[in-house]
Amino acid sequence: MKRFSVPRLFRSLYARIAFIYLTSLVIMSLAAAWVAVAQFDQLGREWLQRSQLDLAQQLATVMQEPLTHGANSAQAQAAAERIFNINPSVTLYAVDLDGKVVAAWSTRDCGEGAVIETAPIRQILSETPMLPVYATMPCAGGENVFSAAHVTFGADQQPGYLLVSLEANAHLTMVGMWQTSSIMRSMLFAGAGALVLSAGAGLLLFALMTRRFSQLTHAVQRFAQGDYRKRIPADIDDEIGQAGRAFNDMAATIEAQLEALRVNDSQRRELIANLSHDFRTPLTSVQGYAQQLRQAPDLSDTRSQKMVESILSNVDRLARLANQLSQLSRFDVSDRPLAVEAFSLTELAYDIVGKFQPHADATGVALSVDSSIGLQQITADLELIDRAITNLVDNALSATGEGGAVTIELRAHDAGIEVSVIDTGVGLSSEEITLVVQRFYRTEGSRSRGEGSGLGLSIVTEILARHRSRLELTSRPGKGTRARFVLNDVIDTV
Numbered sequence: 001m002k003r004f005s006v007p008r009l010f011r012s013l014y015a016r017i018a019f020i021y022l023t024s025l026v027i028m029s030l031a032a033a034w035v036a037v038a039q040f041d042q043l044g045r046e047w048l049q050r051s052q053l054d055l056a057q058q059l060a061t062v063m064q065e066p067l068t069h070g071a072n073s074a075q076a077q078a079a080a081e082r083i084f085n086i087n088p089s090v091t092l093y094a095v096d097l098d099g100k101v102v103a104a105w106s107t108r109d110c111g112e113g114a115v116i117e118t119a120p121i122r123q124i125l126s127e128t129p130m131l132p133v134y135a136t137m138p139c140a141g142g143e144n145v146f147s148a149a150h151v152t153f154g155a156d157q158q159p160g161y162l163l164v165s166l167e168a169n170a171h172l173t174m175v176g177m178w179q180t181s182s183i184m185r186s187m188l189f190a191g192a193g194a195l196v197l198s199a200g201a202g203l204l205l206f207a208l209m210t211r212r213f214s215q216l217t218h219a220v221q222r223f224a225q226g227d228y229r230k231r232i233p234a235d236i237d238d239e240i241g242q243a244g245r246a247f248n249d250m251a252a253t254i255e256a257q258l259e260a261l262r263v264n265d266s267q268r269r270e271l272i273a274n275l276s277h278d279f280r281t282p283l284t285s286v287q288g289y290a291q292q293l294r295q296a297p298d299l300s301d302t303r304s305q306k307m308v309e310s311i312l313s314n315v316d317r318l319a320r321l322a323n324q325l326s327q328l329s330r331f332d333v334s335d336r337p338l339a340v341e342a343f344s345l346t347e348l349a350y351d352i353v354g355k356f357q358p359h360a361d362a363t364g365v366a367l368s369v370d371s372s373i374g375l376q377q378i379t380a381d382l383e384l385i386d387r388a389i390t391n392l393v394d395n396a397l398s399a400t401g402e403g404g405a406v407t408i409e410l411r412a413h414d415a416g417i418e419v420s421v422i423d424t425g426v427g428l429s430s431e432e433i434t435l436v437v438q439r440f441y442r443t444e445g446s447r448s449r450g451e452g453s454g455l456g457l458s459i460v461t462e463i464l465a466r467h468r469s470r471l472e473l474t475s476r477p478g479k480g481t482r483a484r485f486v487l488n489d490v491i492d493t494v
Contacts, residue, residue: 002121006211012210012214013213014206014207014210014213014214017206017210018202018203018206021199021202021203021206022199022203025195025198025199025202026195029191029195029378032191033188036187036191038186040183040184040187042132045132045145046131046145048133048145048166049131049132049145049146049147049166050131050330052147052166053124053129053131053147054147054166054198055090055147055164055166056146056147056148056149056164057147057149057163059083059092059149059162059164060149060150060151060162062079062082062083062125063076063079063080063083063092063151063162064151064152066078066079067094067151067152067153067154068152068153068154068155068157069155070153070154070155071103071153071154072102072103075096075398076103076105076153077105080092080105083105084105089166090164090165090166091104091105091106091137091139091140091164091165092104092105092106092162092163092164092165092166092167093105093116093117093137093138093161093162093163094151094153094160094161094162095121095160095161095162095163096158096159096160096161097118097159097160097161098115098118099115099116099117099118099121100113100114100115100116101113101114101116101138102153102160103153104138104139106139106411110138110139113473114138116135116136116138116163117135117136120134120135120146121134121135121148121161121163124146124147124148125148125149125150132145133146134146135470137163137165138285138356139165141164144165144166145166146163146164146165146166147163147164147166148161148162148163149161149162149182150162181473195218201421204394209402212236212240212244213234213240214249215233215490216232216240216243216244219231219232219244219247219249223247223251228251228254228255228258229255230251231248231251232244232247232248234248250426281483284319291312312407338380338384338466338467339380339381339382339383339488340379340380340381341379341380341381341382342377342378342379343377343378343380343382344375344376345373345376345377345378345385345410345417345419345487346369346371346374346375346376346379346410347370347375348382348385348386348389348393349371349389349410350369351386352386352389352390352393352408353367353368353369353408355390356393356394356397359397360406363397363400363401363402364399364401364402364403364404365374365397365400365402365403365404365405365406366404366405366406367393367397367405367406367407368405368406368407368408369407369408369410370407370408370409370410371408371409371410372410372411372412373411373412373417374412376412376415376417378417378487378488379489380467380487380489381463381466381467384463384466384467385463385467385487387459387460388420388459388460388464389408389421389487390455391459391460392421392457392460392483393406393408393421395457395483396421396422396423396481397423397481399423399425399426399427400423400424400425400426400480400482401425401426402426404423404480405419405423405424406421406422406423406424407421407422407423408420408421409421409422413486415486415488416486416487416488416489417486417487418484418485418486419484419486419487420441420482420484421481421482421483422481422482422483423480423481424479424480425479425480425481426477427475427477427478427479427480427481428473428475428476428477428481429475429477433473433474433475456469462481464485467487468488469485469486469487469488470485471483471484471485472484472485
């Protein structure tokens, strides 16, 4: 299954929860601040309109008499200027019943001829207006709160409205309110403080919550690394506690099964060792009697000699099988610590050649060592590496006929020392290469000759696995075989 790449910062559950929480908190705080500022602005405009609701009626008493001379009369302009001298922030509009501005008095020339919606005017003149009420004022260029009163203008007493725009400028921005409003500044400081406290409290609570997840993860990792006695505290009856109890039950079951497997494996090894030992005694006796029969003076006919040779051959094969079973029971102990020591592979190779030299000479096979590493040493289990190379040489000699050659080759490698056992024997097919490392598998040639037990390469594979190495075989039928592995942890002691 494809694994998605996650940035290192967000690999922990706590980091992801904290990021989502802080992001959500900041977004919600900004939204709340925006709403608060907007409402604060609206509240201020409502208060302004409510406090000045009767202002238009008061100004109408001043403007009514001049308006009888006409909305654009000099008398109306003079009255408006007197009002500006008292309150220069207001803007006055004379509006007919259709909302058309027939006159506008402001600090700048604007508004006359424009149309203002009459619905807000009628709403604010009702008995119980719902404030704030906004109308688009031509001189302000946007919606403003206002005050309104009924007036008449002209000689014909044309009915209309006197509107007073209560905002000379557009409402303040948030920055403007921050600069001019102590209340807004206090609110922003309080909001920032609440945001920091909420973030800190949330992160602390999430840390306490995810700590139990971390304990669960740590316990599972320790269990996966081989600490089968690791358990999780599961006192709290929640989802994490339930998962912890389920893990503890599973771990107890697996530990019991592993212990049963260890007991069975120990009994199996003991049985194999006992059987191989029990085999040796009668086999030694039979072998001794067969050798005496072969040397007896009255056993001269060819048929009897062949029978004795067959007995000796099979006894020798059974003895080797018993010996390899004994080795298997000793080496097949995965929990036995390695007896690590420093030694020279070159010296070990020559010792192994010395053990097999008589057999090689008898079968006409050239046995040699080709080393380019001198006395360079490694740290490994000497007994196990000796057994691995011995088994490889034994197999190579068995597969090589008269006139052939078997070579132990030692070369320096980036990961340590490369060990190869090369023969010029019968070789292996591509199908057999993957099978020969299995226990009790014998090649076609071994079966036809009645040789081998199928345990040699299996033992080599397990020994190399203990040393974090692996056996590699390259072979072609009739062209020989190369068995290769690399040992690391090299120590230069030349």
